[in-house]
Amino acid sequence: MGLPEKIKKLEDDIHKTQINKKTEHHIGLLRAKIAKLKADMEEQQSRKSGSRVGFDVKKSGDATVVLIGLPSVGKSTLLNRLTNAKSKVAAYQFTTLDVVPGVMDYEGARIQVLDLPGIIKGASSGKGLGKRVLAVARSADLILFIVDVFQPEARGLLERELRSTGIRADESPPNVVIEKVESGGISIASQVKLTKMTEGLIKDILRVYDVNGARVLIRQDVDDQQLVDVLSGNRVYVPSLTVMNKIDLVNAGFTTELTRKLPYRFVPVSAESDLNINALKAEIYRRLDFVRIYMRRRTGETDFEEPMVVRGGATIGDVCDKVHRGMKDEFRYAQVWGKSVKFGGQRVGMTHRLMDKDVLTIITR
Ligand SMILES: Nc1nc2c(ncn2[C@@H]2O[C@H](COP(=O)(O)OP(=O)(O)O)[C@@H](O)[C@H]2O)c(=O)[nH]1
Numbered sequence: 001m002g003l004p005e006k007i008k009k010l011e012d013d014i015h016k017t018q019i020n021k022k023t024e025h026h027i028g029l030l031r032a033k034i035a036k037l038k039a040d041m042e043e044q045q046s047r048k049s050g051s052r053v054g055f056d057v058k059k060s061g062d063a064t065v066v067l068i069g070l071p072s073v074g075k076s077t078l079l080n081r082l083t084n085a086k087s088k089v090a091a092y093q094f095t096t097l098d099v100v101p102g103v104m105d106y107e108g109a110r111i112q113v114l115d116l117p118g119i120i121k122g123a124s125s126g127k128g129l130g131k132r133v134l135a136v137a138r139s140a141d142l143i144l145f146i147v148d149v150f151q152p153e154a155r156g157l158l159e160r161e162l163r164s165t166g167i168r169a170d171e172s173p174p175n176v177v178i179e180k181v182e183s184g185g186i187s188i189a190s191q192v193k194l195t196k197m198t199e200g201l202i203k204d205i206l207r208v209y210d211v212n213g214a215r216v217l218i219r220q221d222v223d224d225q226q227l228v229d230v231l232s233g234n235r236v237y238v239p240s241l242t243v244m245n246k247i248d249l250v251n252a253g254f255t256t257e258l259t260r261k262l263p264y265r266f267v268p269v270s271a272e273s274d275l276n277i278n279a280l281k282a283e284i285y286r287r288l289d290f291v292r293i294y295m296r297r298r299t300g301e302t303d304f305e306e307p308m309v310v311r312g313g314a315t316i317g318d319v320c321d322k323v324h325r326g327m328k329d330e331f332r333y334a335q336v337w338g339k340s341v342k343f344g345g346q347r348v349g350m351t352h353r354l355m356d357k358d359v360l361t362i363i364t365r
């Protein structure tokens, strides 16, 4: 039996099984087996086709945002609104066959925005250009789900397609550590009460992934799918923002009703009529969690005109890398004024984390 048949058989088994307390273990295990077989199949396929997945898009700027949506929802129109790009807009499907990059300058940040070909149902299993499109999204700092005001339910489909290529939108990595050991079997230490899996199921799922000896430290009440995510090791966790486009076609009441009814939050815009685009830019900037750093020369004057823009959590070392390669080698110490230090001019090292609007002097050899 080939892998697709094996997967089909397990899926049939799940569909036949009634979900209740007694079958939880069975179903959890089946799901893990399916995930493992699918991963094996991926690997086989990528070996066959070489490594030609994904478009070659060079990342540039301070962060990368990708537009994900069904065909004709207005992605290209939006890209043109947000950036300096000229992406082709058309009233028919699949105009954008390549990735079109644009740059959005906002509050001193250069944000790369990528317009991807439309996703269709089944994209993750290889329909259309789907797989290659989705591969680009893996390296994004923020995913913009673009939906049409008359097709808001597409949001679920897009998220599922991303899911099945290992992209987790708006989730954080499960707080579980699996340390493999040579002997002694599987031991589990849990710091929280587990309500979604028994220890027996955890062990069985580990064995599906050929892990027979391990120390498992659990700090979060995870379910079987999160455990599989940890075991597979190739998941990416990306924040997202949903944009509801074409609101020029409806009245305000319609949009309010959607806000009430839909299970997700969204930013309503009209790319074509230029409605609410500035609010969207502000929200993109906010979600990317930028920090502005003002560089101060040794001679004392500070450049308040053009801040260095880095992502939240960035260290002095990250700033060094941005200034120029090799700066770290010349680094002696830094001085910081602002929220991240106790007093102005405090001396700090390379691992110090900066905060928004800090003033920074780097002293090199
Ligand atoms: N009414 C309206 N039409 C729009 C809007 N944005 C895009 N369109 C139209 O929708 C069609 C598809 O747009 P396009 O940007 O090519 O969509 P894409 O396939 O997602 O890139 C074009 O005819 C656009 O003019 C909008 O905000 N309002």
Ligand SMILES: [Mg+2]
Binding pocket: 075, 076, 077, 088, 089, 095, 096, 115
């Ligand atoms: Mg397009």
